[in-house]
Amino acid sequence: MPTVTSADGTPIGYESTGSGPALVLVDGACCFRAAGPMRPLAAALQHHFTVYCYDRRGRGESGDTQPYAVRREIEDLQAVVAAAGGTASVYTMSSGGAIGLEAAAEGSGIAALAVYEPPLLGADPAYTERLTGLLAEGRRGDAVALFQSRVGMPPEAIAAFRASPGFAVLEGIAPTLAYDDAVLGPGHLRPEVAAAITVPVTLIAGGASPEALREAARSTAAAIPGARFEVLDGQTHGVEPAALAPLLVKLLS
Structure with missing residues (x-):
């Protein structure tokens, strides 16, 4: 299994499939390549993109260098984008959305970003x-x-x-x-991060998801200059690849 070395020396396991422009997928909590939604989503997207799936640190085939810091997860995503050729669109799910938003604010080779239901619901x-x-x-x-x-x-x-x-x-x-709890931090997108994002960003929510998650996506989009907000009718937080893939092709191709 290929790995890329993150900035702190941690090996990050990844895989790629398909052909076309690069697209990196970022998981949420309790998920990694062998146990989560990203491999089925990659299969649904492989005729439109070269899709990169990776294990966030501490999961699957990736290392877990201590001490942990949110900064390291941003660097992990940056390393995978570099392995994808230096420029890629990025799709993030749930808590992974916070990583994608932070990375997009830094540039990081991210050409466009789609974020599904980031649970920015306030600190707990x-x-x-x-x-x-x-x-x-x-x-x-x-x-x-x-x-x-x-x-x-x-x-x-x-x-x-x-x-x-x-x-x-x-x-x-x-x-x-x-x-994941640290990644979500204060439970909202920091204004300085929102202001620094200049690439196209779309926040997506499921029409059958709890209103709190839809509102979190909606308010995050409103905080980012030029960001869009989309609703997938009938979908929940466990969005179906067949429902999501056409929208990602439209947004990120």
């Missing part, structure tokens, strides 16, 4: 404190359950998932939940 100090404590105690399963509860999964669904084989995969990357 109680969640941060509880998550930090669980991870410090080594209670990875409880940390994952806490995250799932925070994003609205019913208690009975969490209990059922904890009994399934797939739960162990999430326990393995549970420490990265703290990374």
Whole structure:
């Protein structure tokens, strides 16, 4: 599996498929190439782009050099864009949107950016404190359950998932939940970041997603000069590749 070396020496595992202009995909929380939406999305886009999927640090085939800093994740994305030829469009999902927005504000070779439902819903100090404590105690399963509860999964669904084989995969990357929490920071797009973004940006929300997520996408778009806001009818936070791909082709080709 190919890797690219990030600025701090961390190996970042990635793969590419298709042909055409470069497009880099950035995952959200609890996801990586082998467990998440990006490989199916890459398959839906491969006839229009050369699509690059990578494992965010601490996940899959990527390293996890300590101490963690949000800055390192921006550098990871920059390294993958460099591996893609130095210029690429970028699609980001959920918490990965915060990384894409920060990177776009720096230029970073990003030609255009599409962001699906960044959960910029305001800071939650109680969640941060509880998550930090669980991870410090080594209670990875409880940390994952806490995250799932925070994003609205019913208690009975969490209990059922904890009994399934797939739960162990999430326990393995549970420490990265703290990374996602740090990436989202104050829970809104900082004005200086918004003002520095000059590339085309589109915020996307699902029409069947919670209103809070739609409003977060809408308000983030309003904060960025010239940004667009799009709604995919009938879609939720778990957007279907077949519904999303045509819009990305339209926006990023």
